Every structure is written in C-alpha cells, then in structure tokens.
Amino acid sequence: MLETESGKITKKMNIPESGIVQIFGQHDKYIKLITAQTGSSISYLGGELTITGGEEAVNQTIAVLSCILELSFERNISQDDIQSTLRMVLNGEVDEIKEVSSARIKVSGSLKYVSPKSKAQKLYFEAIKDNDMIFASGPAGTGKTFIAVAMAVSYYLQKKVQKIVLTRPAVEAGEKLGFLPGDLADKINPYLRPLYDALNACLERELTDKLLERGVIEVAPLAFMRGRTLSNAFVILDEAQNTTSSQMKMFLTRLGFNSKAIITGDPTQTDLTDGITSGLVDAIVRLKSVEGISIVQLSDKDVIRHPLVARIIKAYEG
DSSP states (O other): EETTTSOEEEEEEOHHHHHHHHHOOOGHHHHHHHHHHTOOEEEETTTTEEEEHHHHHHHHHHHHHHHHHHTTTOOOHHHHHHHHHHHHHHTTGGGGGGHHHHHHHEOOSSSSEEEOOOOHHHHHHHHHHSSSSSEEOOOOTSSHHHHHHHHHHHHHTSHHHHHEEEOOOOOOOOOOSGGSSHHHHHHHHHHHHHHHHHHHHHSHHHHHHHHHHHHEEEEEEEGGGOOBBSSSSSEEOGGGGGGGGHHHHHHHHTTTEEEEEEEOOOOOGGOTTTTTOOOHHHHHHTTTTEEEEEEEEEOOGGGGGGGHHHHHHHHOOO
C-alpha cells in the first residue's frame, strides 16, 4: 500500500487477462459504475490493477472487484451482478455476497436463472421455500413482485404446482376506470402489465402465451378471485396495499391444498380513499404470529433499479 500526499492511498491487485473483460465490461461501463459508487479511481497495466482513493473507498473497491472476479469463474457477469455486489459491499454485507449469489433458481425466459441481489432478498427466497403464505413489504424496485413471479415459474417448471394465478386490485390510482377506452379487459390490462412483464422475463413468450391461453397461468383483477378455492396453485397478490381489509380476508381464504400464496405491496403507496385502512397493513398486524406465515420486510437498501431510485426513496422517507 502506498500513501500519497493528499491522504489518498494506492493499492494494487493482480487480475488475470481472462477476467479483465468481465470486470471492466463493454466500453469500461462496469469499472466506471464501480468507481462512481466507491469514489476511487482505477488503472490497468500488464495484469495489474492500481486502485487509488480514500482508504475506505479503496478497500470497498477491492472487495467489489474480488467478489466479481470470483463470480466470473462461474458465469458471465451482468450489470445486475455489479450493482448488487456494490450494494452489498457499501451496506457492509461483504461476507454474505457469495452465499446470496449462489441462492439462485432456474427459469426459462430471457433470464435462465434468477438470484437474490441482497441479504434481505435471500431471506425472501428462503421464506417462500419454507412457508405456504408470505407477505413481502417494501418500496418500489426491491424485487417483491419479480421474485414472486420467478418463484412461481420455477415451481411450475418443477411440477410442484399445476397453476399460476397472478392478481392485483384494480384501484383507481388517479384515474377513473369508466373513462378509460375499451371493454373491461382493455380497462383492466394496464393494471396487470407489470405482472405480464415479469412473466415474459421468466418464461419464453410463446410458452407464456400458450399457458395463458390454456388457463394454466391466469392474470386477473382481485375481484375475480371471489368464491374460488385455489388448489395446486402458486398465487400472487400484487399491490396488496390497495386492498381493503375485507378484500384481503377474501383473498387469503381462497388458498386450497398444495398451494402457496405471496402477498406483495408497499404500505406507503396506498391509493385507497382517506380513512380506509390498507388490507396489507391490517393483515401484517393480525397474522404476524400465525404459524406457516412469513413476513419479509425489504427496504431502500434492496432496490435493484437504477441507483438513483434508492436515493429518491430515501429522500421521500426523510
């Protein structure tokens, strides 16, 4: 380690040539992302990286690079890998990185595998495997819905369930459904679009369309769940903060044998009329001690969208 007059330090790190492309990324975009987040600078010459910056910045950068290099021996590195590794290092979760990245599930869409991107997401993965009903609460971008859909697809591909049911309450978020163009399906579709997007990332588009046509995958508004019993199914209620207590009770009591239910939502983003208690908030309070139910809390630290999203969420919470 060398120390400069400005108080910055310099450390060197040997990188095999085979790992350079993986770590730097196309047009150096990965290395630029790393240095922007840690506040360090990096140069490369003859198989050796030189990292310069404040001591904490340099140590964080080396931790990120070491984790990414190790991961590159197992698979091609993506921007998601860089961002999730950065997030965990900056959150002081270095020791958990390898364990988290190895906990992946197989899907069959544009993504072959889906893995947790934070310690809390790994707990979410484990909760889904170990319980029949899971509540996942947290802000936008924390992977609540995407992980639930990926798990549903994985369970179906493994023949653990025979059906996937995805539902959302069609609450009027600043719009009146009656004024939207088209028939009922046209009016409801925009509310269900995020569920279709997640499906298409985890299954080939042709297979998704075929399963939707056969009714093996069902995407429908919450009101369509009334009076049904959902057996041998993986059921997901998304945007659950927009349910009333009675709607939530109706949904929770639809669960049949050999089924699993995931309820996701962000209690801070309810579109319910003032004075109406969110069914999600009410259910978490009522059911927190019920055996077989797991409640997972995600936070801005688990946001897997653009890094700016986490900072925006934190600013609004403050």
